[in-house]
Amino acid sequence: MLDFPRWKRLWLWAITLIGVAAAVPSLTMLAGQPWPSALPDPEINLGLDLAGGSHILLEADTAQVRDLRIEAMEEDVRRAMREADPAIEIGDISTADGRLSFMVEQETQVDAAREILLPMTEGVGLTGQRDWTIRVVDGQRFIFEPTDAGLEQAVENAMDTATDVVRRRIDELGTREPTIIRQGDDRIVVQVPGLDDPQKLKALLGQTAKLEFKLVDQTALPSDVAQGIVPPGSQILPFAEDGRGQGSIAVKRLGGIQGDQLTNAQQGYDQNGSPVVNITFNQEGGRKFAALTTANVGKPFAIILDGEVLSAPNINEPILGGSAQISGGFSVDSANALAISLRSGALPIDLQVVEERTVGPDLGADSIRKGVLALMIGGTAVLAFMFVSYGRFGLYANAAIFLNVLIILGIMAVLGTTLTLPGIAGFVLTIGTAVDANVLINERIREERRRGRRVVQAVEVGYREAQRAIIDANVTNVIAGVLLFLFGSGPIRGFAIVLIIGIVTSVFTAVTMTRMWVAGYLRKHRPSDLNI
Amino acid sequence: MKLLKLVPDDTNVKFLRWRLPFYIVSLILMAASWGAVATNGLNLGVDFVGGQMIRATFVESAEAPVAELRDDIAGLGYGAPIIQRFGQPNEVSIRMRLPEGEDAAQVKNLADQMTNAIVGEMEASYPGVRIDGVDSVSGKVSGELFETGMLALLAAMVAIAIYIWVRFEWQFGIGALFALVHDVSLTLGLFALTQMEFDLNIVAAILAIIGYSLNDTIVVYDRIRENLKKYRKMPMEELLDLSVNETLARTVMTSLTTLMVLLALMFVGPASTFGFAAAIAFGIFVGTYSSIYMAAPILIWLRVNADSFVPTESATDKQEKIARGEV
Numbered sequence: 034m035l036d037f038p039r040w041k042r043l044w045l046w047a048i049t050l051i052g053v054a055a056a057v058p059s060l061t062m063l064a065g066q067p068w069p070s071a072l073p074d075p076e077i078n079l080g081l082d083l084a085g086g087s088h089i090l091l092e093a094d095t096a097q098v099r100d101l102r103i104e105a106m107e108e109d110v111r112r113a114m115r116e117a118d119p120a121i122e123i124g125d126i127s128t129a130d131g132r133l134s135f136m137v138e139q140e141t142q143v144d145a146a147r148e149i150l151l152p153m154t155e156g157v158g159l160t161g162q163r164d165w166t167i168r169v170v171d172g173q174r175f176i177f178e179p180t181d182a183g184l185e186q187a188v189e190n191a192m193d194t195a196t197d198v199v200r201r202r203i204d205e206l207g208t209r210e211p212t213i214i215r216q217g218d219d220r221i222v223v224q225v226p227g228l229d230d231p232q233k234l235k236a237l238l239g240q241t242a243k244l245e246f247k248l249v250d251q252t253a254l255p256s257d258v259a260q261g262i263v264p265p266g267s268q269i270l271p272f273a274e275d276g277r278g279q280g281s282i283a284v285k286r287l288g289g290i291q292g293d294q295l296t297n298a299q300q301g302y303d304q305n306g307s308p309v310v311n312i313t314f315n316q317e318g319g320r321k322f323a324a325l326t327t328a329n330v331g332k333p334f335a336i337i338l339d340g341e342v343l344s345a346p347n348i349n350e351p352i353l354g355g356s357a358q359i360s361g362g363f364s365v366d367s368a369n370a371l372a373i374s375l376r377s378g379a380l381p382i383d384l385q386v387v388e389e390r391t392v393g394p395d396l397g398a399d400s401i402r403k404g405v406l407a408l409m410i411g412g413t414a415v416l417a418f419m420f421v422s423y424g425r426f427g428l429y430a431n432a433a434i435f436l437n438v439l440i441i442l443g444i445m446a447v448l449g450t451t452l453t454l455p456g457i458a459g460f461v462l463t464i465g466t467a468v469d470a471n472v473l474i475n476e477r478i479r480e481e482r483r484r485g486r487r488v489v490q491a492v493e494v495g496y497r498e499a500q501r502a503i504i505d506a507n508v509t510n511v512i513a514g515v516l517l518f519l520f521g522s523g524p525i526r527g528f529a530i531v532l533i534i535g536i537v538t539s540v541f542t543a544v545t546m547t548r549m550w551v552a553g554y555l556r557k558h559r560p561s562d563l564n565i
Numbered sequence: 566m567k568l569l570k571l572v573p574d575d576t577n578v579k580f581l582r583w584r585l586p587f588y589i590v591s592l593i594l595m596a597a598s599w600g601a602v603a604t605n606g607l608n609l610g611v612d613f614v615g616g617q618m619i620r621a622t623f624v625e626s627a628e629a630p631v632a633e634l635r636d637d638i639a640g641l642g643y644g645a646p647i648i649q650r651f652g653q654p655n656e657v658s659i660r661m662r663l664p665e666g667e668d669a670a671q672v673k674n675l676a677d678q679m680t681n682a683i684v685g686e687m688e689a690s691y692p693g694v695r696i697d698g699v700d701s702v703s704g705k706v707s708g709e710l711f712e713t714g715m716l717a718l719l720a721a722m723v724a725i726a727i728y729i730w731v732r733f734e735w736q737f738g739i740g741a742l743f744a745l746v747h748d749v750s751l752t753l754g755l756f757a758l759t760q761m762e763f764d765l766n767i768v769a770a771i772l773a774i775i776g777y778s779l780n781d782t783i784v785v786y787d788r789i790r791e792n793l794k795k796y797r798k799m800p801m802e803e804l805l806d807l808s809v810n811e812t813l814a815r816t817v818m819t820s821l822t823t824l825m826v827l828l829a830l831m832f833v834g835p836a837s838t839f840g841f842a843a844a845i846a847f848g849i850f851v852g853t854y855s856s857i858y859m860a861a862p863i864l865i866w867l868r869v870n871a872d873s874f875v876p877t878e879s880a881t882d883k884q885e886k887i888a889r890g891e892v
Binding site: 239388390404408411422423454457465480498501508512 | 776
């Protein structure tokens with residue numbers, strides 16, 4: 034037990050020194066000093082509760098994916114049938130009840146239609162899974178239903194894209210080190226440190242920014258539209274709150290242009306000095322836009338953002354240059370936000386803020402200062418108390434605690450984990466358990482001395498007997514810590530991380546390191562009695 | 566140097582003599598705690614019920630004008646706020662229910678409007694107020710947080726009991742679990758009684774209490790196990806008393822050192838850890854008590870005895886012994 038050959042001592046010291054060295058950059062940071070950028074800097078990440086900033090949890094409306102897919106499929110089917118040779122006429126198209134159904138008008142064309150449609154139902158992935166099931170009922174009616182596997186894949190893709198879009202939008206804000214991670218099936222966590230005004234951020238993320246240009250259905254009677262009676266092939270959309278128009282308007286569902294083929298979007302002003310967004314199409318978008326405006330001169334078309342009509346101006350002349358101006362009662366801020374959103378692409382799926390936590394930077398700095406102060410006061414009291422109670426053995430324990438705190442910091446910095454306020458509380462508890470290990474050992478040594486064991490033997494028995502309880506206690510604590518980490522969220526995890534790391538390191542410092550020091554003392558001084 | 570000894574050597578306190586009255590008192594306290602939770606309810610924070618919470622510090626005054634603030638905010642027409650001081654007397658948390666709305670998006674919009682109105686009102690009426698943070702949790706997320714929090718608590722307790730059962734004996738597992746239920750109950754009772762805010766941090770605190778209390782229980786149990794092997798003939802009550810007395814110095818030392826750090830955290834640390842630190846400090850008292858009076862006596866009633874740790878000799882063991890010439 035007390036035998037520590039030189040190689041073992043060197044190893045133990047090397048491990049300790051590496052741990053302590055890794056803690057140095059973090060300590061410098063906590064003390065408010067800059068760390069020279071030339072040196073490697075595994076600094077510990079401060080949680081938002083300490084650094085200040087915003088934490089936003091976004092949830093996607095996955096039910097939407099099904100509707101969008103069915104809509105897209107409808108358009109694909111229409112095009113495919115139109116482009117077939119000879120063209121296949123279809124009618125009575127319905128997208129209700131989560132499926133697409135339509136009639137092939139000529140019974141003789143059913144087989145031809147099936148041949149064209151079947152390849153369209155195959156998945157894009159390598160799984161060989163079909164994305165759609167296709168049925169023919171009553172001889173002429175086709176029914177397309179999205180499969181669960183296909184839908185899942187679509188949600189997955191939509192979430193990946195949404196995460197990218199969110200990242201691009203936040204990058205435009207120019208904040209430092211935002212964290213954007215997917216969580217579970219349908220959530221995205223956004224953490225932006227040091228942000229004072231989360232409103233701006235939320236405005237940016239809350240906007241789907243799906244821009245569409247659709248022709249206004251001029252055949253629809255305003256009275257019908259007001260009553261919500263939809264003319265076939267059209268849909269009724271409301272005007273945006275600040276939009277250039279009242280009530281709602283009927284637009285043609287198909288044949289419009291999606292606003293995703295842009296190369297640029299900038300906030301600007303129109304001739305009256307009102308804020309607008311200037312957009313520039315890419316080549317294909319520009320071509321489509323030119324074709325649409327050329328074919329429909331003199332007719333109104335609606336500019337639609339996220340399902341609301343911003344404005345419905347007349348097409349006075351073909352717009353061929355590939356750029357356009359979007360007006361619709363913007364403020365400079367909202368025009369700017371829209372420009373950013375358009376530049377970074379539309380979200381493929383609506384996102385909603387379901388949890389939001391903001392901590393002011395003042396409070397964060399205050400929390401660190403007070404937390405560290407509390408640790409220092411409490412820690413000093415414990416160190417003093419240990420020294421008065423166990424003398425030399427108390428000093429060994431104190432050195433172990435000191436190293437323990439540093440090594441925990443070092444490991445956290447290297448692993449890139451985050452220190453939160455509950456994490457500081459975790460430190461407190463870890464100090465408690467680490468002290469407990471030494472108290473157990475020292476009390477046991479006292480006891481064995483009282484029973485008349487000789488010095489070396491008392492120390493050996495003390496370490497051996499105490500170790501059993503220490504290990505059992507620590508294993509149960511690790512169990513609790515791991516479960517906390519698995520099930521817990523936010524603050525609970527911050528606490529669990531420190532607890533788990535702290536338990537492992539405290540066994541190392543409080544048991545192994547102190548034993549090495551005690552062994553060194555015994556070998557060097559060969560005391561006949563222990564003051565313990 | 567003369568060293569400090571808080572507990573004299575070789576104490577011989579008859580702890581177990583009073584086990585029955587203490588058990589009755591503890592059971593009554595546990596029942597009272599659950600009663601308090603049932604009648605008073607826990608003051609659940611936005612983490613668990615959803616809603617908006619605004620934290621603010623009245624930087625220029627010593628004490629936050631809670632009553633005035635309550636009237637002012639109620640006057641805005643979003644319903645009555647729950648305002649509580651926490652940490653320092655000039656720091657408050659203001660909690661509001663989420664406004665009613667047709668869908669999640671609308672609720673969120675209304676909630677944002679509400680927060681802006683409240684913050685605007687506070688900044689206008691109270692110069693020197695500092696908004697420290699805003700938490701907004703939707704009903705769906707808060708439900709999940711509550712579920713996972715409770716799941717973590719339950720899973721931790723069961724897993725730990727199983728570990729102790731494996732390492733010791735089934736009676737010890739039950740004893741430890743019972744002590745944990747006792748500690749958690751009393752802590753919940755404290756929160757129901759004082760109406761301190763119960764949020765995710767407090768769940769973490771309760772888990773810390775579980776860890777600490779268990780640590781204590783294991784130290785006592787370890788000594789009981791050791792003594793059971795050592796003193797095969799000693800009556801159980803005497804043996805338990807001996808074990809508790811032998812570990813008494815350690816129990817006192819560890820409780821004191823941990824309390825020192827916790828008190829520092831309570832009174833010097835940041836306001837948001839006050840509830841957390843207070844909960845653990847309370848848990849240390851309860852946990853220490855329960856290791857001695859809950860976890861130990863139950864072993865008598867569950868009929869632990871000196872044979873519990875002597876493995877029954879198998880035929881092969883016997884043959885080996887004979888071969889070694891020990892029999």
